[in-house]
Amino acid sequence: MADATRPPARIKICGLSTEDTLDAALALGVDWIGLVHFPRSPRHVDVARAAGLSRRAKGRAERVVLLVDPDDTLLTSVVEAVGPDLIQLHGRESPERVAAIRALTGRPVMKALGLASPADLAPLAAYVAVADRILLDAKAPADSALPGGNGRCFDWTILADRDLPAGTMLSGGLDAANVAEALARTQLGAVDVSSGVESAPGIKDPDRIAAFVAAARGMD
Template sequence: MRYKVPMASETVFPPRVKICGLSTEDTLDAALGAGADWIGLVHFPRSPRHVDLARAAALSARARGRAERVVLLVDPDDVLLIRAVEVVDPDLIQLHGRETPERVAAIRTLTGRPVMKAIGVATAADLTPLAAYAAVADRILLDAKAPPGAILPGGNGRRFDWTILAGLDLPRDTMLSGGLDAANVAEALACTGLGAVDVSSGVESEPGVKDPERIAAFVAAARAAR
């Protein structure tokens, strides 16, 4: 399926929202209370948003039935994948490393769970592998490419030039991330025509510390965009 900008006579659904990098019950509850569609749990030790699998499992259980639960992994091996699925029971696995399309397909088969692949974007050339990933992943996340030397593949508070997406025939289940916050999410949605957004650093008071008020403001701004 491919994304198209809806005509005036078509039904337009509110944008869907993912709050990523949650690590406490209070901020998880803030995301759920605001109406987030997905909650993201980061299992990547280098990240300030990292939670171990036991912690992720507790938060996942708290969110079950209230939002889709996403576990974010970076270049995971099969042992970690199987363990994460067993312990966290995610609705979706987010791959945020250098996984090839072949590896994405293998992970989807191994785990039996839907997979979202993040693609780092700085220029239009970075969109070249999009078709290959879209053929094997259930969702695509277009995120700002990490700067040279960065220790994190995402969550760096950077944005890319959204205008490079204009007019492209993007997969319907494409999500936008990178440098989003309550002040610019409406602009991002209008510029790209996408129907889903993912935020992490844009709802934090400092790296890894989510702010309930910023979470609520972001979700409200995204919902009001259409």
């Protein structure tokens, strides 16, 4: 059951790529929908498709476009076509680059940080100073082609006694079976899921989305 002393968790479903699964997420009242524009990802959508899905979600959830080390040309074209409410940066963008992207696009920016050990939190303060929101994800394996969406958890005890900024979002290997525990142990108020609501890489499952949302909100 939900902790009555805490507000309900805010939920982002990332990597949506079809109208049916987008509609399923929206019908459940998720807070953010994520559109991945990164060709190596099984969740990649081209700019035209991302634009169509974004229009469909407008006014029903905040629309997030995920980019990996984008150059200025890509940023400009994606923001113009998709009109995202938030840009998620999931590459090796430096704090200086994050600040530049925020200035160039005029959009709020969320920076993802990959964690595997306490040392990986060292850059946090620099990113907090320039990003509107921080997403904490599991650090990708060295041989991974993807910077995120690998279905791996990190050790949540890394976050114990850390002073994390308001709005920090938790990601990495979350699913309906572990999201309630993750929220309880980290005391964060926002979660992001992608592979944990899929039947196969890149294939979202409406039933798994519904189960995740129910678990995150502490519903029976």
